[in-house]
Amino acid sequence: MEYAVLVDPAKCIGCRACQVTCKRWNNRPGEETTFSNEWTNPPKLSFDTYTHIQFKLEHDETTGSTKWRFFNWRCMHCHEPACAEACPVSAITKHEEGPVVVNINRCIGCKFCVSACPFGIPKFDPDTGKVDKCHMCYDRVPHKEPACVQSCPTDALLFGTRDSIIQKAMKRKEELNGYVYGDIDNKPLGGTSFIYVLDAEPSVFGLPEVGEALPATVPVIKYSKWLLVPAALGGLAYLVSWRRRRMKEKEE
Amino acid sequence: MTGQKEISEKKYPPDVNYRTVLKGLARLDPFFHLLMAILLITGLMIDLLGPWLGGWLWSIRTIAHGYLGALFILVFIVYIVQVIYSKKMRTVLTATNYVDFLFYIILIITGMTTASANKPWIDVIPGLFHALSPIAEFTPAIHTAVTYVWIVFSTVFPGGILHGIASVYLISHLKKKSKMERS
C-alpha cells in the first residue's frame, strides 16, 4: 500500500510544530542559528534539520494588503527518486509505502544524491561525513502517521493512503482554485509522496519545475560503467596487437 | 636548435626495486601519477563495488578519494606549472597528453563541484559554490562518465596506457622480480 502526505500551506499557521517534532522523533540537535529578518530558521535544511517552515511575506504597497505564507519544506519522496538512482552504494531506498530513506550506515558521503536531487534536499554533514534527509518516518509508517503530521495543529499536513490523499488534494484544489504539485498538475519524478496543494503558482513557493522523468544525467551515472566493455575490448585489442608486434620483432 | 645530443642507451628492462620505485615516486611526476592511480582505483571501487561494500567504502571515499583528491588538485596545479616552466613542455604535451589534461581538468572541476554541494569547499572558498552551482546538477554524471570515457580513451589510444593497470603491472613485476631473486 502506498501512502502520501498532503501539504496545504493555506491552512498552515507557521507554528513550526512540525519542525520541532521532527527533531524530537529523530533526536536531532537544535542548530546554532542567527537572527533572521524573514523568520525562516534554520535558514536551510541540513543534516540536523529535515524539515522547516519557510516564511514568505508579500506586501502590496498600493492596496496595503499583506500576505504571509508558511511553507513546510522537506524531501518530496519522489516515485523515482533521483537521489537513489545516483547513489553508487545503494544507500537510498524507495519504500513501497512511499518513504525514500537514506541508510546512513551505507552512506559514503559522495554527495551524488545532493547534486542529483532537483529539490536540493539531501544534506551532507561534514562532521559525520554522511548525508541525511527527511525519511517520512519510515519507522512509524504505516503503523502511525509521520511525527510532523501528528503534530500539525491545523491539518496543514494530512497523512493517508495515496489514493485518499489524491482525492483530498483534488477537492482542496477546487476550493482554492489552485494547483496540486506532486501529482495531478505536476508530477516531478513520477509523482511524489508529499503532495502540495497550493493557492498560488508553485513558483510563488519556490517550487522548481521538475520533469516527470528522471533527469537524463542521472542514468548516465549508472550506465557509464558499461564503457568498460569497449575499454576492455580496446585494451585487449591493443595488447594483442602489441604482443603480435613484439613476436614479430623477436622473429626478426 | 642545439647540436644533437648523445642519447645514452637505456637499459631495458630497467633496474627496478622497491627503493628505486619509492625514490621515483617522491618525484613530482610519479607522485602525480600515483595519486591519479589511487583516485582512479578508488573511484572504480566505489562505482563498481558500491552496492556490495556500501558503508565500508566510507573511509575510502572520504580519505582516499576525497582528501587525496583535494591533494591531487594541488599537485596537479604544481605539475602544470612545472611543465609550463620546464623545457619538457614539448615532450610532455603530446596530443594524447593534451586530451588527458583535459580529462583531468573536467574530473577536477566536476569532483570539486560535487564535493562543494554542501559544505567543505564553501567554507574555504566562499562563492565557489555559487559559481559552480549551475552545473552541480550534472557533475556526478559528468564525473563518472568522463572517468570511463578517459579509460576508453587511454586504452584505445596508446601512449597513455591505462594508468591504473600500469601501476598494478609494475607492482606485479616487482613481485615477480623479488621472487626470482629469492629463488
Add this chain to the structure above:
Amino acid sequence: MDRREFVKAVGAASVASFALGDLIKLSGVKASAVEATSEKWDKYRVGQRTPSICPYCAGGCGLIVTTLGGELVEIEGDPIHPINRGALCSKAAATFQLVSSDRRVLYPMKRTNPNKGKDEDPGWEQITWDEAYQLIGEKVKDALEDYPYKHGDDYYYNGKDNPISWLGSSYWNNEECYLGRKLISLLGSNNVEHQARKCHASTVAALASTFGFGAMTNHIVDAKNSKCFLIVSNPAESHTMEFKWVRAAIEDGAKVIVLDPRFNRTGSQAHIYARYRSGGEAAIFLGLIRYVLYEHPERIDEKFLEERTNAPYTIDGTGPLMDWKTNPDSVFSKLKALVDDYDPEEVEKISGIKEADFEQIAETFSSIKPGNIYYSMGTTQHTNATQTIRAQAILQLILGNMGKPGGGVNALRGISNVQGSTDMNLLSHLIMGYRAPPKTVDEIRRYQKWKNSDAETRGGYSGGATYTPPDKSTEQYDLRHFPTWNALEYHWGLYVGTWPGNDPDNEPVVCDLPVGLGNPIVQLFRAVKDGTIKVMICNGENPAVSVANANLVRDALSSEHLFLVVDELFETETAHYADILLPGTTQVERDGSITNTGRWIQWRWKAVDPPGECKPELTYLTELYQKIRATLKSAGIKLPSEKYEDDNTGVDVKKTIGTEEIQNDPEAAWPSRFGDSAEGVYKEAGAKSIQVGGVTLPQSAANVIYKNIYDLDLRPDLDGILAKRRDPNPVDLEDAEYGYYKNWAVSWMVNQRILYQKDESKKGVDYFFTWFAISPDKWLGYDKAAIFSKPLQKPGKADTNPLKHGMPLHNEPLESPDSALASKYPSMWDSRFKVGSPDEDLIGTPDDYPHVLTTFRLAEHMQAGAMTRNLPWLVETHPSMFVEMSPELAQDIGVSAGDDVLVKSARKPDGIKVKAMVTDRMQPITVNGKTVHEVAMPWHWGFKGISTGPSANEVTIDAVDVSANIPETKACLVKVEKA
C-alpha cells in the same frame, strides 16, 4: 600469459560486477517499510504510556509520555484528547527537551556571593534540602520576630505589611497553588502574587463585574461553533491549539477579523485584518457598540437584554422599566448616550483604523451570529484594560452572543494552569475561588454574627435565613465571602471570628487569616525596595523579566535586606538574584490537576522520576511548611488564635459544632484533611463535606467554584476525582453537536462548559450571570448581567462622573503619542504611587519618545523564556531578541534589517540594544491626523539561558490599571535609534 589472464579476469569481473550490482540495486528500490524500524520506534512501541497535560500555554492540550523502564522515550500529543487530537505546537512538541535538558537545576544551592546584581556571579554552593529549609525557616523567623500579632485587643496579622511574600506559580498544579495560598495565609501575609496579575487581572475585574466570573466564557473547542471571530489577540502563536478550532470554523465558512498593531501569524489567516495603534482598543469596541445601537438597532438582541441584563433598569436599580428602550433613565439609554461620541471618525482618530475598514468590521461582526471575541494581553495590559474588556462584554450582551456555543467573551489565558492558580487566588486581594480575605475587623465582627446565625439554614451558597446584614449593600458581599472563610476555618484548622463569640460587637477579634489586602505585583517590588518585604519565596515565576519596568524589579531583588528563595527548573534571571535556589520538577514528574483557559480541570499523571534531587512541589511545600512552622513555634511565633491562648491562660480557642469541640490544628490539616497526596488536596478543594475530629461537616468546598470536581458517587472507580475522566465520547446529542466533552475531565462551574448558558433542567444559580450585577443599593437577583456595574465605580484621576465608571469609556495610555488625545481622554492609571521609580514619575513625552511600543509573544517562546530559551530546538527558531519596525521607520532612522538599534524609554534612557527586524508587517499608523510609528518587541528575552538578550520590560511602563493593578505593558512611548 599472466597479462592475458589478468586482463580477462578484470574484464569478466567488471562485467559481472555491474550486472550483479544493478540486479541488487533494482531489487533494493522497492523495500517495504512495514518491516522497517528504528531504535526509537522499537522502544516507543513497547513503552509505557502516561497521559499528561502540556506545561506551556493554557490550551490544556493532552500529552502522552512514553517511558521504558523509567527512561523517557517520547512525549507526543494525545491522539484521543478532544482539544488537540494528537497535535501540538512547537513549544509543546519540545516538552521532551524540557524534561531531559541537562541545563536543569538538580540540587538545592546556596548563594555564597553576598553581592547581588546582574553582573555578579552568585557563587552557587550545593546544599541539602534540610539545610535549605533550615536557612529559610531562620530567615522567616527573623522577619516575623517583631511583627505585631496584636492590634489593640484584637489578634490578627496585617496582611499588607507582612514581611513575607510569595510569588507563583501558574505553572504549578492546582493542588500546589492551593497549598501556596494556604502556606502564605498561615504566615499571616496577603503579599502573594503570581503571573495572573500581569496577564488577566483586568479580565477578572471586568468580566466578574459584568457576568459573575472572570474567566473565558466558552472553551477551546467551542471555536468550531463560531461563525464570526473578532480576534484582538494572537492565538495562532500564543494559543496555537485554539487556532486549530478557529481553522476548523474557517473551513465551515466562518469569518475572521483580526485587529492587531502588527500583522502576525493570526493576521495571516484573517479575512479582514486591521491595524490599530496600541491603546486605542476601548474606542474600537465602544465604536462597535455605537454601530449596533445607532446604525443597526434591529441587530440588538432585545429579548436577551430584557431578560438577562440590567439594561432595563435605572442605574439605581429601579425597574425593570417598561419603556427602557426609550426611557432616558434606563441603563440602556445611558449606554446609548455614552457611546454616541465614538463614531467611526472618532474611532479612526483614536485607533488609526480607517473609517471604511471600521465600518466593514462592524458590519461583519454585528451581522453574523454567533460571533466570538478572543482577546488576551493586547487588551488586558493597559491602564484602561478593565474598561476595554467591559466594552467587549457589553458588545456581546447587546448582540446576544453570550451563553451560547460559538459566542462569548473569551479571555485566552497564558500559562498552562493560570486559570487554576487564579481560581486558587495566589493574589493579594483574593482567596480561594475569588473570595475576599477579611479586610477589616468590622467584617470579622459581621462574620461572627453570621456564624452565630442558624447553621442549618445559612449553610451553602445562598446565605442564611436568620442572618440579617446591617445594610443591603453588604448583603451580597457577606453571603458571597463568609461561607468560604467558614470553610477555611474547618479545612485549614483555623479560627476566624471574635472570642468567645457571644458578643461579636465588643469581644476581641481573633483571626488566623491575614487581615487586609496585600501588595499587587508592581507595588510589591516597591515594598521590597523600601524594606517592608524581607523574605520572598518565588516559585516558577521570573519577575526579573516579566514585570513591567524590570529595572526596578532587578534593583529591588538586589536589595541587601531581601532573602530570596527561588524554586525553578533552570537558573532564571530571577534565580540569579536568589539566596537559595531550589530544584523544581517538570510537570510530567508529578501528579496533580490543572485548569485550562476553558476552565477544564484535567489530571496530570506522574510519568517519570525527577532527576537529581529535584523535589515534587507538593513535597517541597509540605516540608517547607513543617520546617517553617517548627522554627516559628520554637521562637514563639504562632497563629493569632494560639497567641491569644498564650496571653489568656486557660483559654482554648476552638470551634464547636453541636456538642463536638473542634480544635485548631493547622498541622493536622496540612497539606489536607484528605491525606498528603495530590489527590488529597484535590479532594479538599472540592469536597462537599469534611471529617474533622470524628464529625462529618457539611461544608462548602474550600474553593467554592471547584465544589463539583470531587464526586465519589459519580465516579467511585476514579476515587471521585473527576479530573481523571478520559472519555471523549459525548453525553448526549447536544454534546455531540457542540463538542462540550462533558465526560472528559470536569469543568467549573458544575461541569458547565459554556458559562451562563441556561440549562433549565438543572436548577441552581451557578449557570447564570451572578451576584455582581448590582446597583448601588439594590441587588437585582441572579442572572442579570451588568451593563452598568457598580463595583467599577471608582473615582478616576480626571473624571469623577460615576456613570462613566460604571460603564466603560476610552482612556488613553499613560504615555500617549498624541497630547490632544491625552487631554481629551485622560489616562485612568493609578496615580497613588510613582511610575517608573519609587521617587519620581518617569513618564515620557511624545517629543522625547515619539514611537509607540507594544510587546508580544512568539509561538516558539514561552513568557519570560526560562522554559524555551533553554531548549535548543526552540532557540534555533528565534535565536535573538529583536524589535519589529516598518520599512518607513527604518528608513527614517537609517537602519536596515539586522542592524543593532537602541530602544529607549523614560525608564531606560540609555536604551536596550536589539536587532532591527524591518518588515512590511509593520506599517505607520495615522492617529489623530499624525503619523505614528509603532514598534513591537517580544518580551521573552533575558540575560540567562542559551539565548540571551535584553528584556523588553526594561523599557515598558509600570503604570497600573486602577481597577485591577495590571501594568500597562502593551503601550508606552519609546525612541528607536541606530545603535
